[in-house]
Amino acid sequence: MSLDNDVRRAADIICNAESVTIISHIDADGISTEAILSQALTREGMAVDSVFVRQLEPMAMRHVQKDDSLKLFTDLGAGQQNLLEDHGLCADEVLILDHHVGQPCGTAYPQVNCLDHGFTRMSAAGLAYLVAKAIDPTGTDLAKLAVVGNVGDMMARENCGLVGPAREIVQDGVEYGNIVVQKPDLNCYGTSTRPVHVCLGYCDDPYIDGISNSTSGALRFLERLGVELKTPRGGWLVWEELPFEDRRKIISALAQQLIAHGRETDRLLAETYTFPDEPERTPLRNASEYATLLNACGRWAKPRIGGSICRGDRGDAYRDAEHMLAHHRTVIRDLLQYILEAGVTELSHLQYIHTGDRFPDTIVGIGAGMALSKLNWKKPMMVLSAMVDEPEVTKVSMRTNEWALARGVDLQEALVEASAEVGGAGGGHRIAAGAFIPHDKEEEFVDSVNRILKRQFASADPDNS
Numbered sequence: 203m204s205l206d207n208d209v210r211r212a213a214d215i216i217c218n219a220e221s222v223t224i225i226s227h228i229d230a231d232g233i234s235t236e237a238i239l240s241q242a243l244t245r246e247g248m249a250v251d252s253v254f255v256r257q258l259e260p261m262a263m264r265h266v267q268k269d270d271s272l273k274l275f276t277d278l279g280a281g282q283q284n285l286l287e288d289h290g291l292c293a294d295e296v297l298i299l300d301h302h303v304g305q306p307c308g309t310a311y312p313q314v315n316c317l318d319h320g321f322t323r324m325s326a327a328g329l330a331y332l333v334a335k336a337i338d339p340t341g342t343d344l345a346k347l348a349v350v351g352n353v354g355d356m357m358a359r360e361n362c363g364l365v366g367p368a369r370e371i372v373q374d375g376v377e378y379g380n381i382v383v384q385k386p387d388l389n390c391y392g393t394s395t396r397p398v399h400v401c402l403g404y405c406d407d408p409y410i411d412g413i414s415n416s417t418s419g420a421l422r423f424l425e426r427l428g429v430e431l432k433t434p435r436g437g438w439l440v441w442e443e444l445p446f447e448d449r450r451k452i453i454s455a456l457a458q459q460l461i462a463h464g465r466e467t468d469r470l471l472a473e474t475y476t477f478p479d480e481p482e483r484t485p486l487r488n489a490s491e492y493a494t495l496l497n498a499c500g501r502w503a504k505p506r507i508g509g510s511i512c513r514g515d516r517g518d519a520y521r522d523a524e525h526m527l528a529h530h531r532t533v534i535r536d537l538l539q540y541i542l543e544a545g546v547t548e549l550s551h552l553q554y555i556h557t558g559d560r561f562p563d564t565i566v567g568i569g570a571g572m573a574l575s576k577l578n579w580k581k582p583m584m585v586l587s588a589m590v591d592e593p594e595v596t597k598v599s600m601r602t603n604e605w606a607l608a609r610g611v612d613l614q615e616a617l618v619e620a621s622a623e624v625g626g627a628g629g630g631h632r633i634a635a636g637a638f639i640p641h642d643k644e645e646e647f648v649d650s651v652n653r654i655l656k657r658q659f660a661s662a663d664p665d666n667s
């Protein structure tokens with residue numbers, strides 16, 4: 203079966219349902235997925251109800267009502283099919299749209315998973331859009347949300363732009379008129395909202411000597427170029443507002459700076475996606491900042507506010523989300539500072555830190571990713587954290603980078619295997635994965651992950667074990 207066939211079958215299952223309950227994840231991908239499907243189904247006059255969960259685990263299943271509706275699991279479910287079975291759900295009342303690694307299961311739940319078709323660079327929001335389009339081909343306004351979900355799940359990172367079916371979705375939005383493709387553009391976060399030197403100072407992929415991690419260094423660099431960085435009234439311009447010539451001048455100077463320090467220039471430029479129908483200088487203006495706004499809503503347990511924004515609410519929901527985003531940034535900054543100051547423990551093939559109950563377990567993964575680029579980036583980073591509402595359980599988040607993936611590392615595999623050994627459960631992706639383990643098995647677990655990573659590095663390069 204091709205992806206098209208799976209999508210068509212999913213659309214048919216949905217159209218034949220009396221009513222639908224969407225069970226989705228609380229991150230940007232899960233929130234945009236829910237918004238795409240619920241809007242598409244509402245437009246068809248169907249009854250839709252939605253549930254957001256942080257993780258599909260036994261405790262979360264109590265939020266899944268036992269009624270006659272079709273249970274549509276999105277951005278989760280593939281790796282928890284046994285849980286669905288244990289919950290008493292049969293194959294004809296479930297549909298899974300997911301892009302996470304699946305789990306063998308006795309019940310053959312119908313599903314669309316892009317991994318089954320070799321597409322590793324597409325998220326659940328991309329699948330949701332394809333299904334929505336199979337139901338109503340005219341609903342191409344929803345492509346924009348699919349791009350937000352894909353970018354939010356880092357699907358554009360490796361190739362500096364979306365590829366494959368996720369890239370085809372971009373084209374629908376371009377034709378509809380709510381997406382503009384910028385190519386090539388600066389591969390940097392915050393191009394719609396941050397002063398240019400702040401934008402560059404926070405950029406560490408690529409790492410630019412004298413500029414990355416130093417907004418003052420970035421400002422000196424820009425001033426030397428003689429580029430006008432402020433408006434006539436004295437406010438800072440953002441990248442998006444700079445004249446084309448100035449942007450080109452900055453990019454070529456950055457390329458020279460990379461070359462001067464013997465670094466690659468291939469990650470300096472990326473294809474980016476801006477939204478002309480959104481107000482300038484807001485996080486809604488481009489896909490990556492929009493995704494961060496949705497992530498902030500999810501991490502602070504308000505996914506429905508993110509959902510309202512996806513549906514066009516620019517009033518109360520948007521103001522609430524902006525507050526959450528500001529709070530989100532403050533806490534992440536504190537978390538990163540804590541990791542750097544407290545220091546990590548380095549084992550042979552990983553580095554780790556336990557943050558106790560100082561930070562919410564929903565954000566420690568972001569901290570792990572940010573810390574990785576500032577610490578020993580060759581060793582995958584693990585953050586363990588206590589769960590305030592479940593003291594017996596420790597949450598584990600791991601992050602690595604493309605460098606390690608190219609050398610055989612697969613965090614998803616490592617955490618699934620190591621957590622199963624201690625009676626926990628893990629999942630995710632090769633580059634970013636998480637697990638829940640019993641609190642008293644932490645030490646054993648960390649050693650086991652280190653051993654598995656050693657094996658993975660060794661199997662890709664037998665000379666470098």
Ligand SMILES: [Mn+2]
Pocket residue numbers: 231232277301325326355
């Ligand atoms: Mn996802």
